[in-house]
Amino acid sequence: MTEQIQCPACDAEFTPRRKNQKYCSDNCRKRKSRHAARGSRKVAHNWDERRRSQMRKTKLTDLTNALYEMPPRYRAEFLERLIAKARSNAELRMWLTRRDLLKAWYMDGTGRIGIGHSLDHYCQEVYGQRSYEVLNPENTLPAHDALAFPAEYFGPDHPPVYEDGCLRLRPCPWSAWKVSRERAALMQRRRSMHAEAIAA
Known part of the structure; x- marks a missing residue:
């Protein structure tokens, strides 16, 4: 046996x-x-991973608060300083360009959009590239004279205002997804109204 x-x-x-x-x-x-x-994926069982995760969350939350607590006319300068810092700091660059944060529409408890999303949207507006491309130190950025920086930057959920007063908005992944979702909801409402009209 x-x-x-x-x-x-x-x-x-x-x-x-x-x-x-x-x-x-x-x-x-x-x-x-x-x-x-x-x-193991469980951060709770690894003290170093837990400490690093907490540091990352605190740093990203502080950067998000710093961005949204300053007037919109100073936000572009703040993000430019953040880009320059992240291009020379690998850890900060890794935190700002985490794919899981860029894929999800992340908001903190105050309803503010996370700094990763805001920086990604800003890079698309100004540089025409994603944030992980702009922050890569191996990539050469265009000269500042060739770029148009917004005079007032409000965040991904509002278009930035430029010196001439115009509004520019580059398409970004989550805005396209949001529009398609709203369009699908509108079509569903129209179908249900049409079905109700036929039934009546």
């Missing part, structure tokens, strides 16, 4: 079907191999 062994992933005892079977199921085997390859 085969003796029972303990699964190293879930600590459950099981009877192996083969001599070299270590795990009780495929799920345990896959989970253990993923953890061995990349380490």
Whole structure:
């Protein structure tokens, strides 16, 4: 009779079907191999990761508050200083260009859009590039004389105002997604109204 062994992933005892079977199921085997390859994803169990995550959140929140608490006419200068700093600071550049923050429409508890989104939108407005392209020190930025900087910058949810009073708005991924979602909702409302009219 085969003796029972303990699964190293879930600590459950099981009877192996083969001599070299270590795990009780495929799920345990896959989970253990993923953890061995990349380490645990749980930040709570790693003090260094938890400290780094908290530092990143605090830094990004402070930058977001600093941007939105200053008058709109000074925000472009603030973002230009932030770009110059991030091009020479790899850690700050990594924090500002995290793909998971750029993919999601992130707002903090005060309803402010995160600094990563604001900087990405500003880079598209002024440079015509995404923030991770502008912040890359290997890329050469155009001269300031060839760029049009907004006189007042309000954030991604409002178009910036330029010196001549005009409004310019480059298309960005989340604005296109927002427009398509609103258009889909409008079409759904029209279909439901049409169905109600036919039923009446």
